[in-house]
Amino acid sequence: MKLHGTMTVNSRGHLEIGGCDTVSLAGEFGTPLIVLDEALIRETCRQYIEAFVKPYPGNQVVYASKAFSSPAFCRIMAEEGVGLDVVSGGELYFAIMSHFPAKNIFFHGNNKSPAELEMALSHQVGYIVVDNADELKMLNSLAASLGVKPAVLLRITPGVEAHTHEYIQTGQIDSKFGFTLPNGQALAAVKSLADYPCLDFKGVHCHIGSQVFEMDSYAHTARIMFEFLVQIRQETGIVCPILNLGGGFGIYYTAEDRPATIEDYAAAVMDTVKECAGKYNYPLPRVIIEPGRSIIGNAGTTLYTVGTIKTIPGFRKYVAVDGGMADNIRPSLYQAKYEAAIANKMNLPAEVTVSVTGKCCESGDMLIWDIELPQAERGDILAVPSTGAYSYAMASNYNNLARPAVVLVREGKADLIIERESYEDLIRKHKIPARLQGRNL
Numbered sequence: 001m002k003l004h005g006t007m008t009v010n011s012r013g014h015l016e017i018g019g020c021d022t023v024s025l026a027g028e029f030g031t032p033l034i035v036l037d038e039a040l041i042r043e044t045c046r047q048y049i050e051a052f053v054k055p056y057p058g059n060q061v062v063y064a065s066k067a068f069s070s071p072a073f074c075r076i077m078a079e080e081g082v083g084l085d086v087v088s089g090g091e092l093y094f095a096i097m098s099h100f101p102a103k104n105i106f107f108h109g110n111n112k113s114p115a116e117l118e119m120a121l122s123h124q125v126g127y128i129v130v131d132n133a134d135e136l137k138m139l140n141s142l143a144a145s146l147g148v149k150p151a152v153l154l155r156i157t158p159g160v161e162a163h164t165h166e167y168i169q170t171g172q173i174d175s176k177f178g179f180t181l182p183n184g185q186a187l188a189a190v191k192s193l194a195d196y197p198c199l200d201f202k203g204v205h206c207h208i209g210s211q212v213f214e215m216d217s218y219a220h221t222a223r224i225m226f227e228f229l230v231q232i233r234q235e236t237g238i239v240c241p242i243l244n245l246g247g248g249f250g251i252y253y254t255a256e257d258r259p260a261t262i263e264d265y266a267a268a269v270m271d272t273v274k275e276c277a278g279k280y281n282y283p284l285p286r287v288i289i290e291p292g293r294s295i296i297g298n299a300g301t302t303l304y305t306v307g308t309i310k311t312i313p314g315f316r317k318y319v320a321v322d323g324g325m326a327d328n329i330r331p332s333l334y335q336a337k338y339e340a341a342i343a344n345k346m347n348l349p350a351e352v353t354v355s356v357t358g359k360c361c362e363s364g365d366m367l368i369w370d371i372e373l374p375q376a377e378r379g380d381i382l383a384v385p386s387t388g389a390y391s392y393a394m395a396s397n398y399n400n401l402a403r404p405a406v407v408l409v410r411e412g413k414a415d416l417i418i419e420r421e422s423y424e425d426l427i428r429k430h431k432i433p434a435r436l437q438g439r440n441l
């Protein structure tokens, strides 16, 4: 297993993160437990700022909060000077409750409700990223009635196919997101802005997908989007100050993944943007990027307790843990792969091939197929790294499993930032109608 961020193996042969012994964390907070490495989160933010913003002070790094959303996490983003993407009233609510600077919030989504748009307008979020013609009309009339003039970007579908899982590809023409570029709908949308005097058009946005490894895809997309800016200038005379190129930067989950560096990413994007600005004599736009997974993914590690171990001779050895698809749906949903280690046996050789399964009532509830681990026993702590993104955020209460706790570790201290759900939490919203109450059957 690759050791990320501040991970080390201590003198007891235990995995340590942020100076905390993970076996002790499991004892103190219970399992499943998601451990977030604060130093790695901050270090990654600084790499992004260093590469994208220091050399181009108008640029902005904006964290896509759908990857993992929590008020404590929003505070860290604010401290690091990173903006925030939200895609729903709920994500916006978290940002507001954590006093996130509203001017650095971007509101996305393909089906924002009038109530959500009104909430965004009344809190004066920095930008609304408008997805479709319906939304343009609705937003203009809401803005008129509230007497405001929000800054808007238009989400464009550039017709780029990123090489990633089809569920996490978003740039191709047949997508639910955005105004299509190749068929002229995107340009028509820009022209329609003349009919919407309450909208302050600032530029265009695209997001080609997630877990993208080819920096050429980013360079290619930046060029297509820049050429669209040039076309907008030609057809309408409007010069856009903002070019938002979305997120999707791929990360390491297993040795099959070979991520580029953030510097390579910045070079692919900014070299292309600068070249286009020169070629078309266009003022250098402020470039926005929206990393989600790459800021939080590697910084999260899930700790589980090993329970049942079942061997089917000649077939497979199953190691079951006290979580699974309820806290991490990615293996079942995307065939996502992970590494793992036994946190209390870090110095023992990985000599047994096992498959790690969860405790949900689905055969598909597998976390990892065929992984080499030391001999596992009931009570061992299994650590699955790189579970910071799209795990807790996608967690469910399937089988009435309670959502795990989340701790933020740093320099030997662990702060609980999300409590583990209790059985009372699970039943809190349920009601028994009077006619079904108090009857002895």
Ligand SMILES: *Cc1c(COP(=O)(O)O)cnc(C)c1O
Residues within 6 Å of the ligand: 064, 066, 067, 085, 108, 207, 209, 210, 211, 246, 247, 248, 249, 290, 291, 292, 293, 294
């Ligand atoms: C999901 C999303 C992102 C972040 O994607 P990652 O793969 O987590 O970096 C950025 N922008 C938009 C609009 C998104 O929908």
